Amino acid sequence: MDSHQAARYPFLKGSVSYAEENSADIESLVRLPSYEKARKRGLERVLSAISQHLVSDVPLLQEYDRLMEVLSYPYARMIVSCVNDRFLTKRYALAEASRMNDLLSNDRGSETMVAEELEVGSAIDPEGLVSMHFSDYLRFSHMMKAVEWKLINTDLRGGFVHLDPDKFDRLLQNALQERIESELPLNVPDQFRKAMRNDIDHVIVVLSDTKMKLSPTGGKGVNMDYLPPCIKAILASAQNGVNLPHSARFALVTYLNALGLTYEEIIGLFAQSPDFDESKSSYQIKHITGEERGREGYTPPECATMRTNGICFDPDGLCAKINHPLSYYKIKSGNTQKKEENA
Numbered sequence: 001m002d003s004h005q006a007a008r009y010p011f012l013k014g015s016v017s018y019a020e021e022n023s024a025d026i027e028s029l030v031r032l033p034s035y036e037k038a039r040k041r042g043l044e045r046v047l048s049a050i051s052q053h054l055v056s057d058v059p060l061l062q063e064y065d066r067l068m069e070v071l072s073y074p075y076a077r078m079i080v081s082c083v084n085d086r087f088l089t090k091r092y093a094l095a096e097a098s099r100m101n102d103l104l105s106n107d108r109g110s111e112t113m114v115a116e117e118l119e120v121g122s123a124i125d126p127e128g129l130v131s132m133h134f135s136d137y138l139r140f141s142h143m144m145k146a147v148e149w150k151l152i153n154t155d156l157r158g159g160f161v162h163l164d165p166d167k168f169d170r171l172l173q174n175a176l177q178e179r180i181e182s183e184l185p186l187n188v189p190d191q192f193r194k195a196m197r198n199d200i201d202h203v204i205v206v207l208s209d210t211k212m213k214l215s216p217t218g219g220k221g222v223n224m225d226y227l228p229p230c231i232k233a234i235l236a237s238a239q240n241g242v243n244l245p246h247s248a249r250f251a252l253v254t255y256l257n258a259l260g261l262t263y264e265e266i267i268g269l270f271a272q273s274p275d276f277d278e279s280k281s282s283y284q285i286k287h288i289t290g291e292e293r294g295r296e297g298y299t300p301p302e303c304a305t306m307r308t309n310g311i312c313f314d315p316d317g318l319c320a321k322i323n324h325p326l327s328y329y330k331i332k333s334g335n336t337q338k339k340e341e342n343a
């Protein structure tokens with residue numbers, strides 16, 4: 001693999017071989033002054049993923065620049081692994097995958113190689129479109145919400161979907177994002193963590209600041225006055241011992257969890273109900289917030305889903321301007337920045 005391609009697509013196996021052929025190993029990368037440029041660039045990859053959702057371009061004029069660029073990728077992955085935060089891992093994976101998508105749009109010649117590496121079965125049809133089996137298409141498009149990605153709206157012939165290259169690149173982006181998320185965290189030895197301490201701490205500080213800004217409460221405590229009418233009504237019913245349907249309980253717990261309430265705080269609100277059953281509520285809340293599964297919690301439903309489930313109670317004037325109950329809180333509290341992040 002040529003050095004330019006290795007630097008542009010550092011996740012490829014050929015890029016790893018390129019780095020090894022140039023006598024670069026992880027020990028040297030982490031410790032030696034001669035690899036400082038790669039470490040700086042690795043840190044920059046992670047920081048720009050957090051703050052801008054992207055990995056920016058750097059000049060790759062010299063062979064040395066390209067080697068540093070290739071090495072910055074494993075260093076960035078090691079930082080992300082050491083921080084080991086699901087939000088960070090997802091942001092980082094998305095930024096690396098978006099970067100690949102951008103690069104491929106001006107580098108069609110590399111698409112086949114990238115697709116093979118990511119195990120996305122595909123071929124070029126006589127019309128110059130990319131064809132892929134519908135099962136592969138579904139595997140990498142299922143997370144796309146826009147109607148144009150529905151199988152029924154594709155050019156489907158004999159079990160194969162025919163796509164223009166831009167759309168195919170978007171599916172490759174999903175494949176790479178999924179791949180990176182599944183590979184992280186890496187097992188980083190303690191002696192490397194020690195050497196990387198400053199960069200890890202830097203990322204932890206920026207990450208915590210970003211999370212605080214994105215939080216619907218802006219990092220402040222939850223103010224019950226800012227809750228939307230639906231959540232206020234459901235909460236009042238729960239506290240009065242009304243037996244809530246699953247959809248209402250789910251909406252309430254996911255909402256409170258998204259505002260940053262802990263399991264203990266949520267169960268404390270339910271405990272005000274006269275027929276509170278801790279063992280039953282405990283399991284449900286832990287499952288919904290992700291605590292029981294050791295994972296991220298579920299996302300609260302949008303207004304449209306709330307309406308479909310018959311739990312959009314007493315919408316007011318502000319409700320007419322929003323699509324998600326979390327936006328209500330953000331607007332009421334004046335913390336409207338990046339509201340789409342959590343809505």
Ligand code: SF4
Nearest residue numbers: 228230303306312319
């Ligand atoms: S419009 Fe949305 S926020 Fe308002 S009450 Fe209905 S579901 Fe809740």
